[in-house]
Amino acid sequence: MSVVELTDVRKRYESGGETVEALKGVDFHGDRGEMVTVIGPSGxxxxxxLNVIGLLDTPTSGTVRIDGRDVTDFDGDELTEERRSEIGFVFQDFHLLPMLTAVENVELPSMWETDVDRHDRAIDLLRRVGLGDRLRHTPDQLSGGQRQRVAIARALINEPDLLLADEPTGNLDRDTGATILDEVTRLKNEEDVAIVAVTHDEQLVEYADRTVNLVDGEIR
Structure with a gap:
């Protein structure tokens, strides 16, 4: 079963009195243990x-399923809970809170949980991405690659089924990017997650199990 599935998804926006169709009947799926890259020109x-897959935006028409469940018509609270429990996000700019340590940043998405093991899981994830000696460091004490590792650990803290990445290697040099992608591949297999990554980086495409080309709102 696919972790995420889009069926005939369309997204229209009103802009300057005109209707812009950003997605035109997109069919897409991402499976456990699979990394799919989405490539295509700007616009x-x-x-x-990615926003529709991550439940940050709702389609104008079509169906979105997470783990086989139709979530298309979920209300705001239901979508928030679905994102919290099922989806992890990794961004190009890391989005770490500067006043928190690496461990605290990783724990942040689970702060409303009563699970006493979240601190131990945060430490374990940071050790698994090679930051066992940087647990108490704040982001300004970490390199770009180390900050991205913290962001990846944070995305996995709630044991999501789906990991979404928006240009995850965009701010990294090639060697650091390769190290990050090696770790992402290993964690993908260990955690058995589906990964969907939007990228312009050919290096990331080389690590993908499958690549989807999106042009003018359509998969080609």
């Missing part, structure tokens, strides 16, 4: 597609 609808 092709990649960010819109």
């Amino acid at each position: 092709s609808g990649k960010s819109t597609m």
